[in-house]
Amino acid sequence: MWKYANPTFFLPLVAKLLPWLTGATVIAFAIGIWGAFFSAPADYQQGETVRIMYIHVPAAWLSMFCYATMTASALGTLVWRHPLADAAQKAAAPIGAAFTFICLVTGSLWGKPMWGTWWVWDARLTSVLVLFVIYLGLIALWQTIEDPGRAARGAAILTLVGVVNLPIIKFSVDWWNTLHQPASVFRMGGPTIAPSMLWPLLVMGMAFTLLFTTLHLMATRNEILRRRLRRLSIMAASGDTHAQPTHRLTMTGGVE
Amino acid sequence: MSPSPLMALFSREIRVARRLGGGSTMGIIFFLILVTIVPFAIGPDLNLLSRIGPAILWIAALLATLLGLDRLFQADHEDGSLDLMLTSDTPLELIVLVKCLAHWVVTGLPLVIAAPLFGLMLALDPQALWAVTLSLLAGTPALALLGAIGAALTVTLRRGGLLMAILILPLAIPVLIFGVSAASASLSATTPFWPPFLILCALTLATLAAAPFAVAAALRHMSE
Numbered sequence: 001m002w003k004y005a006n007p008t009f010f011l012p013l014v015a016k017l018l019p020w021l022t023g024a025t026v027i028a029f030a031i032g033i034w035g036a037f038f039s040a041p042a043d044y045q046q047g048e049t050v051r052i053m054y055i056h057v058p059a060a061w062l063s064m065f066c067y068a069t070m071t072a073s074a075l076g077t078l079v080w081r082h083p084l085a086d087a088a089q090k091a092a093a094p095i096g097a098a099f100t101f102i103c104l105v106t107g108s109l110w111g112k113p114m115w116g117t118w119w120v121w122d123a124r125l126t127s128v129l130v131l132f133v134i135y136l137g138l139i140a141l142w143q144t145i146e147d148p149g150r151a152a153r154g155a156a157i158l159t160l161v162g163v164v165n166l167p168i169i170k171f172s173v174d175w176w177n178t179l180h181q182p183a184s185v186f187r188m189g190g191p192t193i194a195p196s197m198l199w200p201l202l203v204m205g206m207a208f209t210l211l212f213t214t215l216h217l218m219a220t221r222n223e224i225l226r227r228r229l230r231r232l233s234i235m236a237a238s239g240d241t242h243a244q245p246t247h248r249l250t251m252t253g254g255v256e
Numbered sequence: 257m258s259p260s261p262l263m264a265l266f267s268r269e270i271r272v273a274r275r276l277g278g279g280s281t282m283g284i285i286f287f288l289i290l291v292t293i294v295p296f297a298i299g300p301d302l303n304l305l306s307r308i309g310p311a312i313l314w315i316a317a318l319l320a321t322l323l324g325l326d327r328l329f330q331a332d333h334e335d336g337s338l339d340l341m342l343t344s345d346t347p348l349e350l351i352v353l354v355k356c357l358a359h360w361v362v363t364g365l366p367l368v369i370a371a372p373l374f375g376l377m378l379a380l381d382p383q384a385l386w387a388v389t390l391s392l393l394a395g396t397p398a399l400a401l402l403g404a405i406g407a408a409l410t411v412t413l414r415r416g417g418l419l420m421a422i423l424i425l426p427l428a429i430p431v432l433i434f435g436v437s438a439a440s441a442s443l444s445a446t447t448p449f450w451p452p453f454l455i456l457c458a459l460t461l462a463t464l465a466a467a468p469f470a471v472a473a474a475l476r477h478m479s480e
Contacts, residue, residue, distance in 0.1 A: 133422075133425075134426050140422055145412075150477065150480075153478070154478055157473055157474045157477065162427065
């Protein structure tokens with residue numbers, strides 16, 4: 001595992017994996033969208049609007065999964081000071097913000113016909129909104145601190161502080177009496193959702209996870225390349241003629 | 257380890273705060289202005305004001321806590337005293353705790369003391385005055401400690417004030433929720449005072465235990 005954590009091994013591995021991951025994502029989305037929009041029945045109460053669920057629920061899962069990934073990377077940054085963890089952390093923040101945004105928008109579109117309002121201030125909605133704001137704060141922190149290594153450690157600390165929000169989101173529907181419905185897929189005693197609706201949801205969940213993995217690997221790769229570019233341009237600017245570019249190309253990390 | 261370095265640090269912080277920027281008077285004036293502009297914004301209806309008064313006081317306290325927070329570690333970073341704190345024998349976590357305590361004494365405590373007076377201006381009844389004051393007393397230390405995390409993360413940034421607010425205000429939401437619900441308990445018969453107040457106390461104690469470590473870690477990483 002440590003071998004592949006080295007950026008020199010990581011980049012070829014990503015190059016090899018990406019076509020497969022992209023293909024798997026496309027196939028999973030094809031099956032999932034067919035299942036969600038053509039195969040699954042309309043709900044007897046909600047009618048056709050229930051199909052929003054196949055976008056909304058996976059996006060919500062991924063918004064939290066992405067934060068968990070970021071937390072793991074944050075530990076990698078703080079404990080091992082690993083440059084790959086820095087890059088993975090930075091790459092995850094905008095993707096997580098996008099998934100959270102999709103979750104909020106589709107939830108709002110779903111809420112209008114079902115609850116009669118675009119937005120209510122109940123615990124689940126509010127805690128997801130807080131998650132969105134935390135993502136935006138992290139992105140702002142990344143953009144403000146110039147030195148990449150220092151930005152990574154600052155963002156890692158903030159990520160670890162913000163992780164208290166994850167259990168609040170997960171259990172908000174149990175702790176408070178919310179308008180948002182309680183968990184119906186991952187719960188004690190099995191899902192309460194009909195199998196004909198469950199399988200497209202799970203396939204969509206897998207498709208979203210594959211999409212996240214693909215995007216995250218691509219963004220991490222870009223971040224590593226961006227750091228190399230930064231290092232090379234700093235070296236070029238300081239007139240370091242003794243540096244051997246081919247050797248230095250395998251190095252990453254900012255200027256400590 | 258004797259407690260005297262920490263005592264010296266505490267009195268230094270208070271002295272610096274008093275001599276630069278007027279210390280706590282500035283915070284109270286800001287608090288007063290915030291309370292004054294709200295009736296202009298929503299109209300001078302006393303019934304409405306007394307209903308949302310606790311929330312106004314809490315938001316004013318939240319914003320007033322941000323005052324001067326960006327200089328909490330930045331001034332020390334600029335004049336080099338932060339380096340001395342980082343290398344001293346006293347644990348950085350304790351130093352952070354003392355600095356937060358001094359900051360709270362200068363900015364938070366005066367707000368708590370002034371809250372009953374400003375509550376009168378918002379037509380709160382005596383019971384609500386007590387509830388607001390108690391909830392502010394229990395909640396503002398948590399706000400100061402959370403703010404210190406943001407201050408430490410932005411310590412090297414020249415214009416980190418806005419970023420700091422963006423970083424810490426989401427984290428302050430739980431404190432705000434339980435603070436306001438404890439403060440406005442006396443307004444309706446259905447909401448009790450003690451459960452949200454005790455949760456607020458728990459939040460403050462948890463921040464008190466955890467935040468100094470986060471702040472110290474941030475200071476070590478950001479100022480190297």
